[in-house]
Amino acid sequence: MESLLFGQFLGHPGWMWWAFIGIVAALLAFDLGVLHRKAREIPVAESLWLSAGYIGVALLFGAWVWWYMGRQSGMEYLTGFLVEKSLALDNVFVIALIFTYFAIPRLYQHRVLFWGILGVIVLRAIMIGLGAAIVTQFSWVLYVFAAFLVFTGIKMLWMVDHIPSVQDNPVLRFMKRRFNVTNELHGERFLVRLPDPATGKVRTWLTPLMLALVLVEVADLVFAVDSVPAIFAITTDPFIVYTSNIFAILGLRALYFALAAMIHRFRYLKYGLALTLVFIGGKIFAAQLWGKMPPEWSLSVTLALIGGSVLLSLWKTRGAAA
Numbered sequence: 524m525e526s527l528l529f530g531q532f533l534g535h536p537g538w539m540w541w542a543f544i545g546i547v548a549a550l551l552a553f554d555l556g557v558l559h560r561k562a563r564e565i566p567v568a569e570s571l572w573l574s575a576g577y578i579g580v581a582l583l584f585g586a587w588v589w590w591y592m593g594r595q596s597g598m599e600y601l602t603g604f605l606v607e608k609s610l611a612l613d614n615v616f617v618i619a620l621i622f623t624y625f626a627i628p629r630l631y632q633h634r635v636l637f638w639g640i641l642g643v644i645v646l647r648a649i650m651i652g653l654g655a656a657i658v659t660q661f662s663w664v665l666y667v668f669a670a671f672l673v674f675t676g677i678k679m680l681w682m683v684d685h686i687p688s689v690q691d692n693p694v695l696r697f698m699k700r701r702f703n704v705t706n707e708l709h710g711e712r713f714l715v716r717l718p719d720p721a722t723g724k725v726r727t728w729l730t731p732l733m734l735a736l737v738l739v740e741v742a743d744l745v746f747a748v749d750s751v752p753a754i755f756a757i758t759t760d761p762f763i764v765y766t767s768n769i770f771a772i773l774g775l776r777a778l779y780f781a782l783a784a785m786i787h788r789f790r791y792l793k794y795g796l797a798l799t800l801v802f803i804g805g806k807i808f809a810a811q812l813w814g815k816m817p818p819e820w821s822l823s824v825t826l827a828l829i830g831g832s833v834l835l836s837l838w839k840t841r842g843a844a845a
Contacts, residue, residue: 527534528541528547530685531833533652533655533761533762534760534762535709535761536788539762540762542764542839543584543765543766543769544605546580546584546767547610547644547773548581550577550773551637551640551773552635554573560664565629565633565780566780567780567781568612568727569780570777570778570779570780570781573776573777573778574680574774574777574778574781576775576777577748577770577773577774577778578774580655580770581604581770581773581774583769584600584766584770585597585600585601585604585767588600588763588766590844592763594818595818596758596763597760597761598818598819598821598822599757599760599763599818600758600763600766600767601767601822602757602818602821602822603754603757603758603763603764603767603768604767604770605752605758605769605825605826605845606753606799606803606825606828606829607750607753607754607771607772608771608774608775609777609792609795609796609799609829610746610749610750610753610796611746611750611771611772612775612792612796613746613781613793613796614742614743614746614775615745615775615778615779615782615786615788615790617687617742618630618636618742618783618843619688619738619783619786620686620687620777621689621735621738621739621742622635622691622735622783624690625732625734625735626708626731626734627708627731627732628708629780631638631710631732632709632779632780633780634732635667635732635735635739636739636779638736639671639739639740639743640772640773642743643740643743643769643772644769644772645682645731645770646740646743646744646747647704647747647751647765647768647790648765650747650751650766651751651764651768652761653760653826654751654752654755654764655755655759655761655764658755658759659759665756665759665807666757666807666808667803668807669750669752669755669756669803669804669805669808670804670806671752671804672749672752672753672756672800672801672803672804673800673801673804673805675800676796676797676798676800676801676804677797677801679750679793679796679797679800680793680794680797680798689738690725692738694737694738694741695734695738695812698729698734698737702728702729703719703726703727703729704728704729704730704734705717705726705729705730705731706731707730707731708731708732709730709732710758711732712732713729713732713733713736714727714728714729714730715727715728715730719755737750742759743772749800750768751764751768752798753803754767754768754805756803756804756807757803757821761787787834788836788837788840788842789833789837790835790836790839790840791832791833791839792832792833792836794826794829794832795829795832795833796829797832798832799825799828799829802824802825802828803825803839803841807819
C-alpha cells in the first residue's frame with residue numbers, strides 16, 4: 524500500500540495520481556448516478572451551470588498545482604487546459620454533425636457523450652503515456668510535434684470552411700458492411716437482439732446510437748492527434764499533460780448542450796485555434812534561437828488568440844439566427 528501511495532509513477536508520487544482519479548470518478552458518479560440517472564433532455568441553463576461547475580473544479584485543481592508544484596507548473600497547467608478546452612470546442616461541431624446525421628434526439632445524446640468520455644479517459648491515458656515515454660527517450664521528437672502543429676495550423680487556416688462528411692466516413696462504411704445495423708433507434712440501447720429478416724435467427728444488432736458512439740470516439744482520436752502534441756509542446760510533465768486534458772474534456776460534455784445550440788456563433792474560432800497551434804509549434808523552434816519563452820507569455824498569447832477569436836465571432840454574428 525505504501526508503494527502505491529508514495530512510490531514514483533511518471534515522475535510523481537502515486538497519491539497524486541490516485542487523488543486525481545478519485546476526483547474524476549466522483550464527478551462521473553455524481554453526474555450519472557445522481558444528476559442524470561434517467562434519460563432526459565438537458566436544458567441550456569442546466570448545461571451552463573454544469574459546465575461552470577466542471578470549470579470551477581478544474582481551476583481549483585490548477586490552483587493546487589500552482590501551490591504544490593510551483594508557479595511554472597501552474598502556468599503550464601492553465602495553458603494546457605485552455606488549449607485543450609478550445610480544441611474540444613471545435614470537436615462540438617463534429618459531434619453535432621454526427622447526432623444530426625443519425626437523428627439522435629437530445630434525450631439520448633447525454634448517454635452517448637457519457638460513455639464517450641469514459642473511452643476518452645482511457646484513450647488519452649494510452650496516448651499520453653506513449654508520448655511521455657517517447658519524449659523522455661528521444662527529446663528530438665518534440666521538434667517533430669512542433670512541425671506537425673505548425674503544419675496542422677496552416678492546414679486548418681486553408682480548410683477553415685471545410686465541413687466533414689459523416690456519410691463518407693470509412694469507419695461508418697466498415698461497420699455497416701461488417702455488422703448488423705438497425706435503421707431505427709431502440710430507446711437508449713446500443714445493442715439489441717432481433718430476428719434476421721432473411722433467416723429468422725435471432726442476432727445481435729447495432730443501433731444508430733452505437734454507431735454515433737463509435738464515431739464520437741473516432742472524432743476524439745482525430746482531435747487527440749492535434750491536442751496531445753500541442754500539450755507536449757507546452758510541457759513534458761505527464762501529470763500536467765493528462766490532468767489538464769481530462770479536466771477540459773470532462774467539462775465539454777456538460778457544455779455541449781449549450782454550445783450545440785449556438786455553434787454557428789463561433790465562426791472565427793477555427794482561425795484562433797489555427798494560429799494557436801502555429802504559435803505553440805513555432806515557439807519550440809524559436810526557443811533554439813532566443814531561449815525558452817516564459818510560461819506567462821505563452822499563456823497570455825494563447826488566451827489572446829483564442830479569446831479574441833471567440834469575442835470577434837460573437838460580435839460579428841450578433842443577432843444571427845441558428
